[in-house]
Amino acid sequence: xxxxxxxxxQTTGRRTFETEVLVIGGGVTGAGILRDLALRGIHGLxxxxxxLCAGASGGNHGLLHSGARYVSNxxxxxxxxxxxGEILKRLAPQCIDNTGGLFVSVEGDDEDFAGKFPGFCLAAxxxxxxxxxxxxxxxxxxLSASTRRAFMVPDATVDPxxxxxxxxxxxxxxxxxxxxxxxxxxxxDIEAGIIRSAxxxxxxSGEELRVIARQYVNAGxxxxxxxxxxxxxxxxxxxxxxxxxxxxxxRLTKRVINRLRPPSxxxxxxxxxxVSVLGTTSxxxxxxxxxxxxxxxxxxxxxxxAAMLPALAHTRYIRAxxxxxxxxQSVGDSDDRSATRGFALLDHQSQxxxxxxxxxxxxxxxxxxxxxxxxxLVAGRMANTTACRTAIDPMPGGDACxxxxxxASPKYWYQAHNTExxxxxxxxxxxxxxxxxxxxxxxxxEEDMTLEAIALRSRAGKGxxxxxxxxxxxxxxxxxxxxxxxxxxxxxMRDFFNERFKGQRTVIWGQQMAQMELxxxxxxxxxxxxxxxDVCQDTPENE
Amino acid sequence: xxxxxxxxxxxxxxxxxxxxxxIGSGLAGFAASTFALNRGIRTAQAGNTGAVAxxxxxxxxLGRVHNEDVCxxxxxxxxxxxxxxxxxLHPMARVSEDDLRAAFREFTSFISDCxxxxxxxxxxxxxxxxxxxxxxxxxxxxxxxxxGVDALARKARCVIVDFKGLRGFSARQVVAxxxxxxxxLRAERVLFPEMETGEIYPEVMARALEVPAHRQALAERIRAxxxxxxxxxxPAVLGMHNPDLVMAEMMRLLGRPIFExxxxxxxxxxxxxxxxxxxxxxxxxxxxxxxQKVDKVVFNADDLQLSLSDNFGPITIRAKAVILATxxxxxxxxxxxxxxxxxxxxxLPVTQTASREDWYHLQYMDKRGHEIHRTGIEVDDKFRPLGxxxxxxxxxxxxxxxxxxxxxxIRGRCGAGVALASAYKAVEAVQxxxx
Ligand SMILES: Cc1cc2nc3c(=O)[nH]c(=O)nc-3n(C[C@H](O)[C@H](O)[C@H](O)COP(=O)(O)OP(=O)(O)OC[C@H]3O[C@@H](n4cnc5c(N)ncnc54)[C@H](O)[C@@H]3O)c2cc1C
Ligand SMILES: Cc1cc2nc3c(=O)[nH]c(=O)nc-3n(C[C@H](O)[C@H](O)[C@H](O)COP(=O)(O)OP(=O)(O)OC[C@H]3O[C@@H](n4cnc5c(N)ncnc54)[C@H](O)[C@@H]3O)c2cc1C
Numbered sequence: 001x002x003x004x005x006x007x008x009x010q011t012t013g014r015r016t017f018e019t020e021v022l023v024i025g026g027g028v029t030g031a032g033i034l035r036d037l038a039l040r041g042i043h044g045l046x047x048x049x050x051x052l053c054a055g056a057s058g059g060n061h062g063l064l065h066s067g068a069r070y071v072s073n074x075x076x077x078x079x080x081x082x083x084x085g086e087i088l089k090r091l092a093p094q095c096i097d098n099t100g101g102l103f104v105s106v107e108g109d110d111e112d113f114a115g116k117f118p119g120f121c122l123a124a125x126x127x128x129x130x131x132x133x134x135x136x137x138x139x140x141x142x143l144s145a146s147t148r149r150a151f152m153v154p155d156a157t158v159d160p161x162x163x164x165x166x167x168x169x170x171x172x173x174x175x176x177x178x179x180x181x182x183x184x185x186x187x188x189d190i191e192a193g194i195i196r197s198a199x200x201x202x203x204x205s206g207e208e209l210r211v212i213a214r215q216y217v218n219a220g221x222x223x224x225x226x227x228x229x230x231x232x233x234x235x236x237x238x239x240x241x242x243x244x245x246x247x248x249x250x251r252l253t254k255r256v257i258n259r260l261r262p263p264s265x266x267x268x269x270x271x272x273x274x275v276s277v278l279g280t281t282s283x284x285x286x287x288x289x290x291x292x293x294x295x296x297x298x299x300x301x302x303x304x305x306a307a308m309l310p311a312l313a314h315t316r317y318i319r320a321x322x323x324x325x326x327x328x329q330s331v332g333d334s335d336d337r338s339a340t341r342g343f344a345l346l347d348h349q350s351q352x353x354x355x356x357x358x359x360x361x362x363x364x365x366x367x368x369x370x371x372x373x374x375x376x377l378v379a380g381r382m383a384n385t386t387a388c389r390t391a392i393d394p395m396p397g398g399d400a401c402x403x404x405x406x407x408a409s410p411k412y413w414y415q416a417h418n419t420e421x422x423x424x425x426x427x428x429x430x431x432x433x434x435x436x437x438x439x440x441x442x443x444x445x446e447e448d449m450t451l452e453a454i455a456l457r458s459r460a461g462k463g464x465x466x467x468x469x470x471x472x473x474x475x476x477x478x479x480x481x482x483x484x485x486x487x488x489x490x491x492x493m494r495d496f497f498n499e500r501f502k503g504q505r506t507v508i509w510g511q512q513m514a515q516m517e518l519x520x521x522x523x524x525x526x527x528x529x530x531x532x533x534d535v536c537q538d539t540p541e542n543e
Numbered sequence: 544x545x546x547x548x549x550x551x552x553x554x555x556x557x558x559x560x561x562x563x564x565x566i567g568s569g570l571a572g573f574a575a576s577t578f579a580l581n582r583g584i585r586t587a588q589a590g591n592t593g594a595v596a597x598x599x600x601x602x603x604x605l606g607r608v609h610n611e612d613v614c615x616x617x618x619x620x621x622x623x624x625x626x627x628x629x630x631x632l633h634p635m636a637r638v639s640e641d642d643l644r645a646a647f648r649e650f651t652s653f654i655s656d657c658x659x660x661x662x663x664x665x666x667x668x669x670x671x672x673x674x675x676x677x678x679x680x681x682x683x684x685x686x687x688x689x690x691g692v693d694a695l696a697r698k699a700r701c702v703i704v705d706f707k708g709l710r711g712f713s714a715r716q717v718v719a720x721x722x723x724x725x726x727x728l729r730a731e732r733v734l735f736p737e738m739e740t741g742e743i744y745p746e747v748m749a750r751a752l753e754v755p756a757h758r759q760a761l762a763e764r765i766r767a768x769x770x771x772x773x774x775x776x777x778p779a780v781l782g783m784h785n786p787d788l789v790m791a792e793m794m795r796l797l798g799r800p801i802f803e804x805x806x807x808x809x810x811x812x813x814x815x816x817x818x819x820x821x822x823x824x825x826x827x828x829x830x831x832x833x834x835q836k837v838d839k840v841v842f843n844a845d846d847l848q849l850s851l852s853d854n855f856g857p858i859t860i861r862a863k864a865v866i867l868a869t870x871x872x873x874x875x876x877x878x879x880x881x882x883x884x885x886x887x888x889x890x891l892p893v894t895q896t897a898s899r900e901d902w903y904h905l906q907y908m909d910k911r912g913h914e915i916h917r918t919g920i921e922v923d924d925k926f927r928p929l930g931x932x933x934x935x936x937x938x939x940x941x942x943x944x945x946x947x948x949x950x951x952x953i954r955g956r957c958g959a960g961v962a963l964a965s966a967y968k969a970v971e972a973v974q975x976x977x978x
Contacts, residue, residue, distance in 0.1 A: 292905065294900070295898065295899050295900040299881070302881070420740065420741065422708070422710055422741075422742050423742075424710070469807075472675075472711060472807065473710055473711045473807075475675075475716070476674070476675070476710075476711050476712065476713040476716045477710075477713070479713045479715050479716030479719055480713040480715050480716065482715065484716070484719060485719055486719055486720070486722075486723075487719075487720050489716065489719070489720075490675060490676075490677065490720060493675075494908060497907055497908075498906065498907045498908055501903075501906075501907035502905075502907075505903050505905070505907075506899075508879070508902065508903065508915075509879040509880055509881050509899070510878075510879065510880065510881075513872040513878075513879040513915075514872045514873045514875075516872075517871060517872045517873045517916075517953075518597070518873050520907075520913075520953050521597070521873075521953050522807070522808075523907075523908075524908070524953050524954060525952075525953045525954075525956060525958070526599060526673055526674075526679070526805070527673055527674075527675045527677055528673065528677045528678070528679060529677075529908065530613075530908045530910070530954065531607070531613060531615070532677075
């Protein structure tokens with residue numbers, strides 16, 4: 001049943017990959033589909049134009065919704081979240097921190113909404129227990145003195161990076177399914193209602209690759225409409241909403257804190273390991289690329305968030321980031337936040353295509369269900385009758401995937417107790433051995449890795465210094481190991497710092513400003529990474 | 544009860560009378576005190592001396608100028624002439640070429656006399672090595688680094704030796720990035736004597752090399768890998784108080800020149816300067832209060848008073864003039880809040896952009912450099928800070944160093960240049976005031 005993909009070089013000189021299913025988009029949905037198919041014995045190739053979690057999957061709140069957030073305006077989503085949340089807590093506990101959540105209202109919030117909230121939860125089957133404002137402030141001392149009502153719900157947090165990595169790693173173990181980063185879909189070769197092959201480009205080398213598969217799955221998230229267009233399909237209608245989130249330097253609460261009001265700006269604070277994430281704003285956007293946080297969005301989140309947790313007004317922030325939510329256009333259009341957070345699976349029969357489907361929308365929390373639905377369709381089309389197993393089989397934990405877990409690196413490091421294993425990233429305690437393991441065997445490690453790729457697979461660069469200092473240390477370690485042999489390492493360093501900066505730019509004040517000044521003094525003043533073109537050339541009088 | 548008794552016993556108010564008070568112990572503060580000492584001005588200096596430990600030891604005058612493009616500067620004096628045209632408000636544009644040369648000469652000869660030998664400023668920038676194997680234009684280098692500059696220029700047969708356990712410094716990295724233009728460069732690694740396992744730190748290594756036996760041991764290990772190299776490069780750990788002696792001894796033991804390459808901060812060459820100043824200044828009669836921040840400055844009709852305090856109680860300094868050399872954000876001379884930038888000690892107006900949105904360009908490595916670095920304190924030609932009205936805030940108040948507006952020392956590679964130039968002129972103006 002298992003067929004291995006093979007690579008051949010045709011007369012054109014273009015490399016060709018063969019697989020059973022090409023999955024386009026390395027977010028949690030695509031990763032989940034790869035595994036779901038592998039569990040049914042179907043071989044897949046997953047590609048992403050950048051890398052795992054480059055889209056919404058790498059830029060969300062990390063909230064494993066109990067569903068309570070949606071009880072007032074989207075009952076179906078609320079129920080889906082509840083069910084999926086329970087499954088993930090059971091089967092993929094290594095990716096989840098079962099923190100619990102609170103919904104709180106403060107003075108001035110709509111009393112009526114708060115009154116109806118328990119009823120809404122009951123209807124969705126979500127456990128919801130009211131506690132007094134005093135009790136709430138005992139549980140979470142940071143809550144505002146003007147807290148009015150508080151409800152406990154079973155919210156949790158999820159590490160989407162680890163989730164995606166584990167899915168890909170498991171698929172690889174199951175049947176050698178493949179993940180290939182930096183591979184962008186360019187066009188489809190269609191004949192008589194059948195996609196014969198897909199043309200892809202390796203975005204690092206520029207090389208064009210051909211992929212021949214029996215089925216093609218578009219798991220492109222917000223890009224799904226664009227990808228569908230490449231296949232000539234006009235039946236995916238998406239609008240885009242940009243959300244901006246802030247990462248604090250410290251973890252401010254034990255639990256997820258939601259504002260008890262209809263969804264709005266800056267009303268969720270989600271803990272994640274040693275930090276907290278505040279968000280989000282919601283702004284219509286046309287553009288899918290170059291979505292960057294603005295100073296205005298940052299200020300808005302802080303202003304709103306501080307009503308729940310006054311400390312948010314003066315705490316230290318280390319990062320801001322923005323991603324785009326795809327909004328399925330069929331439902332409501334006046335308010336982006338009330339548009340459905342449900343997902344859509346399109347089989348494109350109406351577009352006269354028999355081996356292409358699109359899955360988009362939804363949530364991180366419901367990614368497994370989305371993958372199941374997509375894999376059901378694909379397997380059915382391939383006459384594979386194996387049932388979905390992802391709601392039954394636990395997700396195995398892969399060693400090379402474990403470095404993304406906040407606060408885990410120090411644990412492994414202390415356990416190993418090896419003084420020779422020097423810490424390279426001090427903020428997050430990432431040791432040399434973690435870097436070694438990642439470059440050897442983490443998913444996507446088959447080809448040359450950049451500092452960005454390593455950071456994606458670990459906590460390196462995610463702490464208060466945002467990689468400013470550990471980036472230098474990791475690069476020099478990689479030179480040391482002979483991994484870098486020429487100036488590539490300098491270029492990777494520069495690109496890594498440039499990339500990390502995008503998330504820092506709007507939250508640089510207070511201590512972050514001091515740190516940024518030091519970082520730039522090192523990167524540019526000392527190492528000259530701002531002038532790499534001429535920095536290694538000789539001065540005239542030397543030659 | 545006991546505690547209180549003890550406290551009152553230790554605590555005593557201390558008071559100093561002086562002519563000049565210098566606030567800040569970065570390069571600008573140290574330079575100001577140096578110039579003042581040389582001019583016989585009674586001086587007291589206060590401020591945490593940590594900032595100097597960031598510097599590599601290289602003293603930059605001007606390494607890059609922005610015209611249409613960013614160009615590396617070979618002749619910094621020529622570069623300064625361009626700067627005067629293109630950035631007339633730049634603090635160095637207010638200082639004549641003669642004064643700048645004099646400032647660098649006076650400062651480097653002072654520190655050389657005090658035991659850390661530096662070359663005198665020349666006509667051209669030297670091309671110096673960085674720990675990443677990139678190259679940096681700079682004007683004055685310590686004698687312990689000079690052989691590296693020469694070896695690079697000659698493309699000499701050279702071995703870079705690093706030490707197991709020293710993070711962030713990889714000889715292989717230096718070699719990998721230079722081998723294209725410097726084929727006779729190679730890398731070796733040795734164990735640092737008695738620090739063979741775990742992580743090791745430059746400062747500790749440098750202090751260890753003050754001891755002859757450790758030098759012997761290290762030389763033996765280096766000799767084993769030196770091969771046919773004519774010259775040897777190592778991370779900057781050749782001694783703390785006597786670097787030139789340590790270097791000479793290593794040279795003797797190894798039979799060929801040896802040089803230092805800066806490490807990541809905290810860097811030994813910076814710590815050397817700091818420890819030297821801390822030792823020498825008091826000997827020369829300067830009152831140095833090294834670890835404390837000044838809390839308050841009060842200006843009177845014919846003098847001014849600084850207040851600070853340390854573990855032993857409050858300190859006051861009465862002076863006729865004060866130089867503010869408190870640096871930028873890293874040192875606390877300026878603070879950035881979500882809604883703007885302030886000068887926290889005196890509340891001086893800060894020249895800045897209208898909104899936080901304009902502090903940084905979208906691209907980190909944007910060639911233009913970021914506006915945030917050009918924010919700062921406005922001064923007149925005597926380096927007196929200006930108030931909102933464009934007039935000097937007080938005739939007794941001067942400012943020097945990176946706190947000044949209209950310069951981007953990071954992209955301009957002109958940290959020491961700004962510090963020395965402004966300190967020199969500020970002290971000159973103080974001298975005039977005191978006359
Ligand atoms: C601001 C924000 C906050 C959120 N918070 C939460 C939350 O707290 N909890 C929750 O459950 N959900 C949350 N979500 C929703 C959740 O993040 C998404 O539903 C989920 O990540 C979608 O995953 P995906 O794999 O479908 O899409 P994506 O993660 O967007 O993946 C699509 C991938 O396709 C790739 N791609 C695009 N074009 C091409 C091409 N031509 N060729 C190859 N690859 C291509 C992209 O690089 C990308 O990696 C949030 C979303 C946003 C925007
Ligand atoms: C990583 C790094 C590398 C560098 N490398 C080089 C190099 O290679 N070459 C070069 O020429 N330059 C270099 N520099 C720049 C050089 O350090 C500065 O140019 C120099 O220190 C002059 O700055 P300054 O004295 O104005 O400010 P700082 O050095 O910032 O010193 C300010 C001082 O003021 C003190 N202070 C602040 N507030 C108070 C207060 N209220 N009371 C008392 N004291 C106060 C601080 O504690 C500090 O000691 C580097 C800087 C950094 C950060």
